[in-house]
Amino acid sequence: MSDDTLISVNGVSKKFCRSLKKSLWYGVKDIAGEVIGRNSGYDSLRPEEFWAVDDVSFELRRGECLGLIGRNGAGKTTLLKMLNGLIKPDKGRIEMRGRVGALIALGAGFNPILTGRENIYVNASVLGLSKKQIDKKIEEIIDFAEIRDFIDAPVQSYSSGMQVRLGFAVAAVLIQPDVLLLDEVLAVGDMGFKIKCLNSVRELMADAAVVFVSHSMQFVSQFCNRIAVMEKGLLKCDTLSISEGIDGYLSQFPTETAVAGTGGAVIENIQLHTKNKSWDSEDEAIVHQGEELNVTCDIKILDLECKNTRFFIHIMDQGFEPIIAFETSKSSTLSFAISTDLYRAKIELGKIDLNAGKYSLVISVENADSRIKIARIQGCGKFRVLSELMHWGSVVRQAEISFEQA
Amino acid sequence: MMTVKDSSSGYHISVYTPASAIRHPIKLLREMLRDLFASRELAWRLFVRDFSARYRQSFLGYLWAFLPPVVGTFTFVLLNRSGILNVGTLPLPYPAYVMIGTLLWQVFADAINSPIKAVTAAKTMLAKINFPREAILISGMLEVLFNFIIRLVLLVVIFIYYGIVPPMTAPLALIGVFAIFCLGFMIGILLTPIGLLYTDIGQALSMVLSFWMLFTPVVYTPPTTGILAQLTLINPVSPLIVTTREWLAIGAATNLFPALVVFLVTIVLLFAGWLLYRLAMPIIVERMGG
Structure with missing residues (x-):
């Protein structure tokens, strides 16, 4: 693993279970396995299980932004959860270097009864920041979220858009990761705020290795310099050509005649x-x-x-x-x-x-x-x-622009 | 899962593999202590969050912290007065005896319920954010202890009303409360992994607790003969409650040795529970989704 490589994923697989009853029972067994220090036995499927992530390998360096795309249930979020250390792989090995920041659950841990200000402290603590660090940045967060008038009102009186704005502001202002994990974070808010998010994500990206999960091909083609397509747990294509990656994703959708x-x-x-x-x-x-x-x-x-x-x-x-x-x-x-x-x-x-x-x-x-x-x-x-880029429109035309000094 | 600091590049390196962390016990222990230390501020913050939110949408507010033990005590005093409940000879006025017993039992019951309750409430966060998992447990602990401290006010009122002078041993009662708390929390944390997968545990817990209280000397003196005496004998909570009450209001402890044994075993099992919690957490997160 070279010095610049921040994420190294090697033959990683994860099982999931279709049936809840079995899933719970397997959970009990797996806990027992952990306690007795079992080292193997994770690599075969039990009844009702399937590979949610199947033998995925890739490396990501600083400055690379990997667009992880695929249909619902392709295993993107599961992979992200493993990268974030929330769940363990059943096979393979993941190595993450540096601080890992995730914009995944914006506003997780918000308590609806508490005010926006109180929730900023809670949310920021969950992200691992001390009170001092938050004190220093709280004004910036409030400004970023554009909710100064409501900051001392309970969060339950916020619109859903405002809640997301607050959640995003906390994360975006406070984290400075080496590895950034983004899961569908830009799918919310009005256009004005989206642009703001995009800009701040771009700043965070400049000096990080980024995994960007999205269903918006526009965002993916704008942000990413590499695309990985997942299908049924498998990494189908991992390419530097954005058009090839997006095409690989689109080709998964059957068109019924x-x-x-x-x-x-x-x-x-x-x-x-x-x-x-x-x-x-x-x-x-x-x-x-x-x-x-x-x-x-x-x-x-x-x-x-x-x-x-x-x-x-x-x-x-x-x-x-x-x-x-x-x-x-x-x-x-x-x-x-x-x-x-x-x-x-x-x-x-x-x-x-x-x-x-x-x-x-x-x-x-x-x-x-x-x-x-x-x-x-x-x-x-x-x-x-x-096309090399996913444009923001259904039809793409050439336009000539000329400038003259006014 | 493990994290190491690579001294050559200055990066923290986290490595995730299927192997159980228990295979590297020293590393695991170091990580547990590190996370415990790292979670103090978050735990405090979560506690403050839950605490300040709890009574905000309530008219009576903090009164709710006092009402249950008061009503509980009142009920037993009434039963006793009307002769339905025969409590034997007591070294203290009955209301004071019951109040102390109820408060101590409440610490035990709260502590047992705390881990499952706290982790269930934090499910979404646990499933989506990587933070020291100990923070959830500690914030739950703080809540239980804080509730006890609030209710101490009732004790002061009762002591003054009945003119009970606390003996020299009264400060030792804090150790007793701590032991009761640890015992409850230990049982709770050992049940947590399974309790999060199967809600049966939580359901059964409230049932078992109300039964359990009846064969613990909470509202009566422990009998010396009969089946209840046998049950009281094997009941680990009994020596702790009896000893704590004696330290707090009477002076001489009659049950010190069993209490000590229970406490020591509790501490060992509490550590085992913590270990289990850590090992089980990724599996729980995986199975409960969210």
């Missing part, structure tokens, strides 16, 4: 094409931000009543929120006499200037006369947009 409509038409063989590559309907396309994207698909009209049809296409994000609609009315009407012929449609979607993320298409066909949807397929034409 759903077909609706009267069944009067069939849409199939949906293919995506960029300049250099094509993808079949089963595959997920990779599109670099700014690349052009085309779609082709086969349409067969089965409904013999239907003489004129109209064709629609949208881009949806991961949560099936429509992001881009395309104006197709000028070219989308297809008229025919009697037909069960196969038509091949080609749609040019143009430049994909979407933010990095995972997207899919909705393609639908409507009877142009009755306006009844005869086919609608959602979650098809899946593609992921790659």
